[in-house]
Amino acid sequence: MAVIEKALNFKYPHGFSTRIGGVSTGVYESLNLGMNRGDDKELVIKNWDLFRKASGITNEQFVCGEQIHSNIVHIATKEDLRPAYGPGFMNTADGYVTNLRNVPIAIFTADCVPLLLEDSKAGVIGAIHCGWKSTVADIEKEAVTKMASLGSDPSDIHAAIGPSIDICCFEVGPEVISAVSDLLTEPADDLYLQKENGKYMLDLRGVVKRRLEELGVLPEHIEYVGGCTMCNPTRYWSHRYTGGVRGSQASIIMIP
Numbered sequence: 001m002a003v004i005e006k007a008l009n010f011k012y013p014h015g016f017s018t019r020i021g022g023v024s025t026g027v028y029e030s031l032n033l034g035m036n037r038g039d040d041k042e043l044v045i046k047n048w049d050l051f052r053k054a055s056g057i058t059n060e061q062f063v064c065g066e067q068i069h070s071n072i073v074h075i076a077t078k079e080d081l082r083p084a085y086g087p088g089f090m091n092t093a094d095g096y097v098t099n100l101r102n103v104p105i106a107i108f109t110a111d112c113v114p115l116l117l118e119d120s121k122a123g124v125i126g127a128i129h130c131g132w133k134s135t136v137a138d139i140e141k142e143a144v145t146k147m148a149s150l151g152s153d154p155s156d157i158h159a160a161i162g163p164s165i166d167i168c169c170f171e172v173g174p175e176v177i178s179a180v181s182d183l184l185t186e187p188a189d190d191l192y193l194q195k196e197n198g199k200y201m202l203d204l205r206g207v208v209k210r211r212l213e214e215l216g217v218l219p220e221h222i223e224y225v226g227g228c229t230m231c232n233p234t235r236y237w238s239h240r241y242t243g244g245v246r247g248s249q250a251s252i253i254m255i256p
């Protein structure tokens with residue numbers, strides 16, 4: 001049984017995966033959902049079956065794509081649906097939104113912040129890969145704007161910020177702090193700690209939360225799900241902890 005984590009306040013089927021409860025072995029043990037990490041294809045397909053089932057999504061096909069740390073958010077349609085390792089066009093995007101039923105949308109992470117969005121009033125969802133590069137490129141605004149184009153009001157959006165590298169482990173250079181300060185309207189100095197070596201520890205989940213609030217998502221509609229990926233390497237895939245030899249988490253949501 002795939003071990004997943006869930007938002008308390010979501011109505012639609014969804015899940016954030018951990019690395020527990022899958023069938024992969026070796027460095028991919030056990031719930032690897034990454035399709036380009038070098039793992040055995042049949043085992044990853046089985047892992048996707050286990051993950052979707054645990055998330056309450058029985059649909060065989062879903063939407064995912066190649067992530068490039070951009071601010072590209074794609075409005076997903078039925079044409080984008082495919083099974084794991086399915087044939088055909090694979091999107092290049094770091095996020096998906098849709099207002100269509102039975103179109104599961106998914107993104108991959110292993111330290112970056114996975115963000116799921118749900119407006120059950122308008123019937124619009126989002127799955128967004130928020131690394132620091134995508135975040136300072138304002139992928140949060142792209143997501144909220146594209147959800148609004150499908151009829152969603154930001155004050156009706158619920159946000160779940162999933163397992164990712166936290167301020168305890170996320171060391172960054174001054175250029176990242178500068179870009180975060182440029183992104184946010186309010187001062188960001190409560191979202192990072194300066195170190196003696198000239199580096200900083202950054203609360204990237206806090207940056208994502210702050211940006212969502214600036215875009216009109218209500219603070220009481222935003223929740224954190226799960227813990228720090230790097231502090232918990234047996235529970236989560238962490239790119240930094242493993243030096244990049246690893247599987248991937250996925251986060252998925254669907255309007256039933």
Ligand SMILES: [Zn+2]
Pocket residue numbers: 165166167168169170228229230231
């Ligand atoms: Zn940590």
